Amino acid sequence: MKIDILTLFPEMYNGFKEESIIKRAIEKGIVEVNIIDFRKYSNEPNNKVDDTPYGGGSGMVLMCDPIFRALDDIKTDDSKVIMLTPDGKVYNQSIAYDLSKEKHIILLCGHYEGFDERIRSIVDLEISIGDYVLTGGELASMVVADSVIRLVDGVITKDSHLNDSFNDNLLDYETYTKPSEYRGMKVPDVLLSGDHKKIDEFRQNSRYNRTRDRRPDLLK
Numbered sequence: 001m002k003i004d005i006l007t008l009f010p011e012m013y014n015g016f017k018e019e020s021i022i023k024r025a026i027e028k029g030i031v032e033v034n035i036i037d038f039r040k041y042s043n044e045p046n047n048k049v050d051d052t053p054y055g056g057g058s059g060m061v062l063m064c065d066p067i068f069r070a071l072d073d074i075k076t077d078d079s080k081v082i083m084l085t086p087d088g089k090v091y092n093q094s095i096a097y098d099l100s101k102e103k104h105i106i107l108l109c110g111h112y113e114g115f116d117e118r119i120r121s122i123v124d125l126e127i128s129i130g131d132y133v134l135t136g137g138e139l140a141s142m143v144v145a146d147s148v149i150r151l152v153d154g155v156i157t158k159d160s161h162l163n164d165s166f167n168d169n170l171l172d173y174e175t176y177t178k179p180s181e182y183r184g185m186k187v188p189d190v191l192l193s194g195d196h197k198k199i200d201e202f203r204q205n206s207r208y209n210r211t212r213d214r215r216p217d218l219l220k
């Protein structure tokens with residue numbers, strides 16, 4: 001899978017690409033992540049990419065031209081173009097699964113007051129990562145890229161995401177590690193029993209009970 005991220009702030013991604021699971025996925029060649037500064041597609045003096053809004057008002061608006069020209073350059077028939085914007089579809093695990101099957105994802109990060117509305121005409125999907133406003137789409141693009149990359153075949157074992165929270169609309173089960181007793185708090189006996197049937201049952205109940213107590217909306 002290839003992920004191209006169009007941004008005005010490429011340095012924000014240094015840590016993202018250079019740590020842990022994402023770093024290994026890139027090194028193994030399972031994913032390619034390109035950070036593209038779309039200022040380089042500007043034809044304006046000083047590589048300007050934004051201007052004041054028609055009709056007046058505060059802030060600056062990202063212009064069509066650098067983004068159209070960037071997409072002319074990098075988009076292919078296999079590309080899915082995604083705009084990160086607070087007025088997009090609210091992101092969830094099911095969208096992450098769908099995106100993990102794509103060959104090429106292009107993530108468009110806005111900044112300032114937003115995008116010229118005409119840019120939406122060349123976008124396949126608009127995503128919001130939640131009902132709050134960030135200073136730009138960069139953090140949102142990292143959230144999307146991270147959650148998609150871990151689901152791409154070969155990045156982590158299938159077992160590691162089979163019981164993820166939100167699969168089957170249930171949260172993940174409770175987990176413990178050594179020691180079996182810590183400051184008076186004991187690990188449930190069943191997990192020490194070695195009885196895998198009982199352990200599976202315990203975990204299934206744990207998923208259901210946690211969802212009922214914390215996120216009853218998911219059970220509806």
Ligand code: ADE
Binds near residue numbers: 130134140
């Ligand atoms: N850009 C600014 N806020 C955002 C959000 N909540 N989701 C996606 N992109 C954004």
